[in-house]
Amino acid sequence: MTALRFECLDAESDQYAVGPTVRFKLKVVNRTPDRVHSIALRIQIRMEPRRRRYSPEESAKLGDLFGDPSRYAETLNPMQLAEIGIMVPSFTGEIEVPVDMPLTYDMEVASTKYFHNLDDGDVPLLMLFSGTIFYSTDAGVQFGQVPWHEEAEYKLPVAIWKEAMEQHFGGRAWILLRKDKLDALAAYRSERTIPSWEETVERLLKEAGVDG
Incomplete structure (x- = not known):
């Protein structure tokens, strides 16, 4: 039986992607000696806007998303950013794998509008994990589910999002x-x-x- 732990180590703008993309470096640890053959891993990434502060200028630009700052206790709710599926290859102990998150500059998408209107700092993210694990034991190859409670936090610098957009749009944006x-x-x-x-x-x- 496996006992997995996940940690997001780093993030960068992928300059070689066909579209704006943030690449995360994800560390997967198996706390048992069993060999993991593969993991069909699903990752849900949420933004947690309540966990950062906003300048008066940022608050003014985010008014159509969150309303007046006096209502932030009610309106700064988690926002869905992405759902990503990857295959984690065979490993024993621990492994680091890339997780590519495509971005959009569609200003009708709430997450795009949010990042676009931030000046600097970090955006707190929460990664939630699920999926299927294939692993070896003395009884042969077994499979199990990634526990739903597995998660990892990461603070994504706003500068990385802006860098990814700049690489592909060069100071331009588009509206629907x-x-x-x-x-x-x-x-x-x-x-x-x-x-x-x-x-x-x-x-x-x-x-x-x-x-x-």
Whole structure:
């Protein structure tokens, strides 16, 4: 029978990924002498926004997510960040494995909006583990379940998220629009022969009296 423990050691932006990705280094420890053949591991990653402080500027930008700071005791609830499945290879004792977490710059996604509006510091994460373990004993190959209570905490630097986005978007972001709104915006751009979408938005901001 196995007795597993998990620890997140580090995180970095994966500059070679096809899209923005944070790569975690996960340490898996088996506290028994049994050899683990493999683990089909599922990892649920949650953000815990209540476990960090916010500057007045950050609070203002996060208003549509959490409301006024006076309500933070009610609104700073855990937020789902990702669910990831990996195969942990054979090991005895302990092993370190990479866990890749793809990111999105869709500003309609709450986690993206959250990271985007933070200036610096860390985001407390909670990793919850489940899955199936295949291991050897004197009786042969056995299998069991990763206990649901297994978890690991990690503080992800905001700078790593921003670095991953910068590597793939280069100071740009994107927003999701309804098709009819996009068609209307495209017509506005075409009628005025504006060469780019960025200049189209700049024109609209100027007409609205907003500095952009």
